[in-house]
Amino acid sequence: MKHVLRAATVLAAASMLAGSAAAQGTIKIGLILPYSGQFADTATQIDNGIKLYLKQHGDTVAGKKIEIIRKDAGGINPPVAKRLAQELVTRDAVDILAGFALTPNALAAADVSAEAKKFMVDMNAATAIVTTKSPYMVRTSFTVPQLNQTLGTWAVQRGIKNAYTMVTDYGPGIDAESAFDKGFKAAGGEIVGSVRMAVANPDFSAYVQRAKDLNPQGIFIMIPGGAQPGAFGKALAERGIDPKKTKVMGQMEITDEHALAAMGDVAIGMITAGHYDYNHKSKLNEEFVKAYNAEFKRNPDFFSVGGYDGMHLIFAALAKTKGNADGQVLVDAAKGLTWDSPRGPMAIDPETRDVVQNVYIRRVEKVDGKLVNVEIATIPNVKDPFKAAMKK
Amino acid sequence: MLPPIFGVLFDGFAYGMLLFLLSVGQSVTLGMMNFINLAHCSFAMLGGYVTVLLVNRYGWPFFAALPIAFLAAALASVAFERTLYRRLYRASDLDQVLLTIGITFISVAAAAYIFTTAQQPLQLPAYLRGSLSFMGLDFAVYRLILIGIALAITALLVACLEYTRFGAKIRAAVDNERMARGLGIDVDRAFALTFALGSGLAGLGGALAIEIVGLDPSFAFTYLVYVLIVVSVGGLGSIGGSFAAAAVLGISDIAGKYYVPQLGAFLIYLVMVGLLMWRPAGLFGKR
Amino acid sequence: MASAVATTASSPQAYLRSLARWKPIEIAFWLATLLPFALVPNYLSLASQIAIAGLFALSLDLILGYAGIVSLGHAAFFGIGAYTAGIISKYGWGEPISGLMASAALAGLVGWTTSFIIARFRHLALIMLTLGFGLLLAELANSMSWLTGGVDGLQGIHTWDLLGLFHFDLYGFTAYAYSLTVLFILFIVARRLINSPFGLALRGIRENWIRMPAIGAPSRAHIRAIYTIAAAMAGTAGALLAQTTETVSLDSLSFERSAELLVMLVLGGAGRLYGGLVGAIIFMVARDQFSGTTPQYWYFWIGVLLVAVVTLLPNGILGGLSNIAARWRKT
Known part of the structure; x- marks a missing residue:
């Protein structure tokens, strides 16, 4: 047989x-x-x-x-x-x-x-x-750590001493949370609280209220792209959190073109780490x-x-x-x-x-009446920190 | 100064009203006509796309686009009702499920083809996106509007279905079709109108929901579960039941996520299971 | 179906015996399932997943088609089976057949436990409760990512050679042989169940569950029994998928899987032993073919297929065909 x-x-x-x-x-x-x-x-x-x-x-x-x-x-x-x-x-x-x-x-x-x-x-x-x-x-x-650990380190260097993390309770969210924590804590920052949010979540008001209660200097967020960033931005606006004062940070999805259009002016001041945006100047x-x-x-x-x-x-x-x-x-x-x-x-x-590339820290600004991600810092040739740590 | 619990209650109630607006049309078609229309969210999606098109591309004011969203969904549904749905009024539930799932598949593909797969953000004027401060709490303008429209629709529907001649005809046609025909009621027309009303409400719900939940072709499937939850917990055939169910579900979901975020993903389902085990026919259900 | 009971055979025993006889078309069907080995050896992985979907649909048919329990959460048992098989394998025991049995047992146990609740409800409440349990379990699996691997899926599954002889090859040869064999064995079990007095009692429950106890058939006990059996069978299907693909992820528990399953069964014809199998074959082959030609819009054609079947062949493909055959015989 x-x-x-x-x-x-x-x-x-x-x-x-x-x-x-x-x-x-x-x-x-x-x-x-x-x-x-x-x-x-x-x-x-x-x-x-x-x-x-x-x-x-x-x-x-x-x-x-x-x-x-x-x-x-x-x-x-x-x-x-x-x-x-x-x-x-x-x-x-x-x-x-x-x-x-x-x-x-x-x-x-x-x-x-x-x-x-x-x-x-x-x-x-x-x-x-x-x-x-x-x-x-x-x-x-x-890679998720490539962007978010880099962002965590950068945030402390720019004077954000404490942060609240809000991530969707699924693989990429949890990875991003631990990567950001790692970069943020290693640079001397303090995580004052965290919340993991439901995957199917059309309304963020409750979670944003929790963040607001603690009044942190920075809020780190990781949610799937698509419909959620818009909903999140609106919840921020409704709760009166102004990204120009409280630093709202995250991975690039939350300020992609469609998310910015959905959020409107409330997005101004949000800081994201990304490797590409159509607005990159070259x-x-x-x-x-x-x-x-x-x-x-x-x-x-x-x-x-x-x-x-x-x-x-x-x-x-x-x-x-x-x-x-x-x-x-x-x-x-x-x-x-x-x-x-x-x-x-x-x-x-x-x-x-794995890919080695520049990580850009970008801030949402209004340029010629249009919301765009403006690069404010470039961290060159970043390798995936997760695999570097695995080797040690 | 009001304690934060009022803010949580307000957000929860507003979220509930969002669920209500998305589901009230289903409460009409499933609840009153006993037709399982899983393509409900396709009609909601149609209303959403019509609104985005009118507001973003043609610069219509948001509130002027809402009636058009209602009409577009209602008219489209009449076309489907005349050609496909009416053949199945007396078919088995399972055949109704298969037909309407098929229509949903087609609508999702059509939306992806016409409007692309991208998110369609609605561009609203700033005054609709801000919030009002009252005694130390922020109340979002758009949420206030949702609550207002939901209350108005509930009042209108209850009045219309309970106290008008049209409502009486519909209830007669649904309860006993043969008898209604014998009394000279045009049952076909009554059914078509009811179906159009249900789908029109779906279109309106979609138009109002997209500002919060976003819009892309997967909309037609994503919110189906919520619609079914609201209608079943409310009880078939009861507009008031759907309203109450949506309020309970919305408030418990938001309050749960605020006070016990570890349970956030589970709460809406736990509440549903609990309520249905307590009252299998729904909160206000008769059958 | 009720009328069929009334018109044929003089005694119940003779009626059951007539049902239990293997018809030539059935034998032809099962022989045809061997054809892929010879005719389309490049499609064996697909054939294996169709066999698994067929088994899963058969398990739903037992409760939906025969006992009238409409479930929108049947994927719960499929997922429990898949995760059980996957986790056993991950922690070092990759022997497929014992893994399959363990999965079936656990899924059956969970099915039996929940059946006490299920048997108390009917209609929309029942549908929504099954949906609710399914969604809760999916969320639970997501939040227990230390055990399930969460959304990334369970990693490190390795299935040993079947019977120590047959490696699960890239071509899906072993996978199809294995899935088909399990499907056939469980099909025979289901067939015997349905063509037994117990099966008749189930159909009685479907038609009128309040009156059945009056003729001495305990409806709730029967529902509990068939629900447990269907759960174990769904768990077996899930375990088969986990073992043959060496992957398990949250999609095995998802609402989409339950809904797709329902579509397959209704498409083929609920309440008929071959309904789920035919539905699974047609749905999955159609999807494979449509998505091969238009990966972006294939579901348009699936939608057209569903609408066409409902309007032309009510009660599913098999139901519609048998109606047509009956009409043809009359004239």
């Missing part, structure tokens, strides 16, 4: 190898994103970044044609993400797995990358440990934003740049390997790559395969 099964598996594998051999001149990328459901807009923006890169640079690299196969994971759904990754590898014979907006899905697909020895590019999922799950994985987005970024707007009639965000740089990384690595798409060869080529991105200089850490 065992032999029969093995034989059938080998047969199936052989038929698939024949499939990939027929397509000698192409390199297939399997793209797994949550195109439907709650996170559909994240997927859209990442995909837009990818589309723009392909439009600007053509779909051939090192003499190979790039073909993209898109799959919808439909929200947080690791079993489906893993199956899609399996099918992409076994059925569609892809050479590279890419995309991954959400950490649980990225972790599940990483198993497939590790087992099938396929190069994998994480274009968004930001939990620190993600890249440790497969030795063939690199990341082109950011020639490269101005061109990027212009091209993006021409193509998709909206501004890029940090999701878009994750997809855009992800494609750049794949192209650069393939150019280096002269079109060899073997997982080990590609990941070796990707290690240590550096390039100029619309976000600024970035690199792939050869040790951790």
